[in-house]
Amino acid sequence: MNKIEIIAHRGASAVCPENTMIAFERALELGATGIETDVQMSADGRLVLIHDETLQRTAGSEGWVKDFTYDTLRTLDAGSWFHADFAGEPIPSLEMLFNLVQGKRILLNVELKNGIVPYKGMEEKIIQVIREWNMEQQVVLSSFNHASLVKCKRIAPDIRTALLYMEKLYRPYDYAAKLEASGLHPYKLAVAKEEVTAALAQGIVTYPFTVNDPGDMELMMDMGVQGIITDLPDVLASLMTARTRSANIGIK
Template sequence: MIKKQAFDPSTKRVFAHRGMSQLAPENTLAAFHKVKESGVHWLETDLDLTADGQIVILHDESIDRTTDKKGAIHELTLAEVETADAGSWFGSEFTGQRIPTLPQLIDLINADGLNVNFELKPYLGGDERATTLIEGFAKELKRVSPQSQVIVSSFNATMLKQFKALSPDTPTAMLFKRTQSKQDWAAIATDTGSKIIHPDVRGLTRARVEKLKKAGFELNVWTVNSLKAAYHLFDWGVDGVFTDISHRFPEAYKRQ
């Protein structure tokens, strides 16, 4: 029997999901800076647009869950967003953390030498403002250091194609939920110009992973909060995992 060759952990990506979100409040500069402190090289984060057209870092459609204020992000101005405390809910030592702007995050990425996956959220403010988000993002992205790797992902194929038209050399990834398991992921990703697929870990099978890898796609799986599950996925051939526990991965996995 031929023994299967073990994978090289240093070739696998470990993405700190919303920054180091178990050590600091998610999607804050504190959480992003702890990525470097923890020896991890990739972070994942989310983009959205304020009422006055400023790009900020936020996962939810509103600021209710992660700040001491309330309101839909697309109905609030940047000045209003900047009054919200985005850290005290996590711990008193993070009191005063704010929802970062995209320029602030890019400054941190450049200073800390990090790689990043930006997710373009499906925008509730309408198609015109979604275009404003994409155009502003593509312009600001030019400030990222050439030493940093960037992936841009989205569940929204239209937004991904719009971005790809503005930044054709930036790698893009199509996100898929478990409920989309019957769709032709390869065809959809190809239509957006993407060579990377980001599938939901739930319901993902080894056979599908092997088929997509054989077709030439890279796969980064979300959200994998078990080291054992991550090892199984890497053994299947996936290239990376998005996780809230990136700080717990052995050093060998943090080198990529």
């Protein structure tokens, strides 16, 4: 079978608090070949990894990410909500994640969370940091804000982009090609085998999200996707190993 990217959604978020360094490190230990994370901006323009625009759910604090400085955000506890064992786990910066994966054969899917809060200058800042860390070949920028991805592509044509979407789109591969995106990241229920095939014919890969049920993983693989975004990278890795073993036995 063809190689499928195992992309850990917010890190190994089934067993660790999402979007923390311990979740990213654990994802690699569990067999992930890629990490997906969410980026927002602090009040002083630093790039921080957190999903929600507000701090309540994962950092136990009132208010919005955008209203606090980086130093203040770093003092918050982003682990206790998940389990007491992770108490004191801080919100990381994008640079910390780059430091973890730089030079490794790990794909980094950075989702721009700028659909609700229109972070001014986010695209330029992210690309600047990518350049500083020489991560152009490892990073894919994704977002539900497709206008933002077009802006990224205009600034940095060499950095890959991927379109996130929830609903069925008509000929999504043509839409992606028009936006010069190299990937489609559809919600798992919006995936169709013929569209995966048509996209690949245009050099566009399909990585559905968030696929946690083993049966759904099998279905996505049967549809020919090139990667799967999951909270359970170890489960996906095991399924892929079993498939490869079965295929090899079949050849013999």
